[in-house]
Amino acid sequence: ILNVEQSPQSLHVQEGDSTNFTCSFPSSNFYALHWYRWETAKSPEALFVMTLNGDEKKKGRISATLNTKEGYSYLYIKGSQPEDSATYLCAFPNDYKLSFGAGTTVTVRA
Amino acid sequence: EAGVAQSPRYKIIEKRQSVAFWCNPISGHATLYWYQQILGQGPKLLIQFQNNGVVDDSQLPKDRFSAERLKGVDSTLKIQPAKLEDSAVYLCASSLPLTGFSYEQYFGPGTRLTVT
Numbered sequence: 001i002l003n004v005e006q007s008p009q010s011l012h013v014q015e016g017d018s019t020n021f022t023c024s025f026p027s028s029n030f031y032a033l034h035w036y037r038w039e040t041a042k043s044p045e046a047l048f049v050m051t052l053n054g055d056e057k058k059k060g061r062i063s064a065t066l067n068t069k070e071g072y073s074y075l076y077i078k079g080s081q082p083e084d085s086a087t088y089l090c091a092f093p094n095d096y097k098l099s100f101g102a103g104t105t106v107t108v109r110a
Numbered sequence: 111e112a113g114v115a116q117s118p119r120y121k122i123i124e125k126r127q128s129v130a131f132w133c134n135p136i137s138g139h140a141t142l143y144w145y146q147q148i149l150g151q152g153p154k155l156l157i158q159f160q161n162n163g164v165v166d167d168s169q170l171p172k173d174r175f176s177a178e179r180l181k182g183v184d185s186t187l188k189i190q191p192a193k194l195e196d197s198a199v200y201l202c203a204s205s206l207p208l209t210g211f212s213y214e215q216y217f218g219p220g221t222r223l224t225v226t
Contacts, residue, residue, distance in 0.1 A: 004152070034214070043113060044153075044201070044217040089152060097143075097166060098215065100152030 002026055004092045006101035013080045013108050020076040021104040023090030027071035034091040034098065035064055035075055044089065047075075080108045112136065114218035116202050122224045128190035131221045135183070135204030141165075142179055143215065144187050145201040153201055159185065160207070192225045199223075 005024045013019045025033060032051045038044040048057040053068040061078045077084050087105045091098040115134040123129050135142050140161050145153035156175065158165040161182040170177070174193070179185040189196055199222050203215040 006152075009150075036217075041219070043219045046214050046216070049214060091152075093213075095166075097155050097158060100154075102150060102152045 002092055002094050002099040004090060004099050004101040006088075006090060006104050008104060009102065010105040010107070013077070013084075013106060015080060015082060015108055015110050017080055018076065018078045019080060019106065020074050021088065021106075023073045023075070023101055025071050025073075025090070025092040027069060029094075030068045030071075032093055033066060033073050034093070035073070036089040036091065037062075037086045038089060038103070039086040047088075075104075077106070080106070082108050082110055084108050114202055114204055114216055116200075116218035116221055118221055119219060120222050120224075122226065123192055125194055125225050126191040128188065129192055129223065130186055130188045131200050131202075131223075133185045133187070133202030133218060135185070135202070136216055138206070139204035139216070140182070140207045141205045142185050143201075143203040143205075144177055144185070145203065147199045147201060147220070148195075149198070156187070189223075192223075194225050197223060197225045 007022050035047040036044045048064050050066040055066040057064050064075045066073045085108045087103040089103045091100045117132050142159045144156045147153040156170045157167040157177045159179040162179045177187045199220040201220045202218045205213050205215045
């Protein structure tokens with residue numbers, strides 16, 4: 001079982017503000033890092049699969065960066081909207097299974 | 111494309127009772143996973159199937175949990191007898207056959223179990 005840590009555990013953001021949070025993972029034997037978004041009462045949805053050091057991916061107002069040498073990834077939300085309220089999970093694959101962090105729960109206040 | 115289906119969505123039972131959850135994966139997905147997500151923690155893999163064979167069940171509490179995937183399609187996860195600490199969301203996910211570490215898993219909406 002690998003140690004995947006996310007911080008902060010939760011955050012509150014005013015509508016229109018930008019925010020970011022972190023996922024840290026073992027830097028050795030890196031293959032990929034997954035980000036998922038999990039809205040209340042819905043299925044977790046894949047956001048990004050990141051594989052290369054320095055990788056930056058974007059989906060609408062959400063983007064992510066990856067540093068495999070130091071073992072962290074940032075997820076950014078630009079101009080937060082109420083529909084961005086969700087728990088954001090990162091996951092690190094090992095032995096063909098995913099080890100998940102505990103997630104960062106984002107609440108966007110109108 | 112239809113997503114991963116799970117039922118029931120919610121279940122409340124008393125401790126020592128039994129409960130079963132059902133999952134129907136995306137058509138053509140050979141790999142099926144059951145996760146347990148306890149409040150405040152990340153999802154934890156309970157069992158992984160490749161077609162109808164078990165790939166990994168190292169974190170499944172086998173004295174009370176069981177799972178099967180007959181014919182390599184639908185799957186059922188059972189808890190008997192339930193304990194208070196089994197209160198959690200049970201997620202089912204599926205993916206294409208294991209071909210590398212960048213494979214994506216598709217999740218169902220989960221079953222929220224409350225044991226009283």
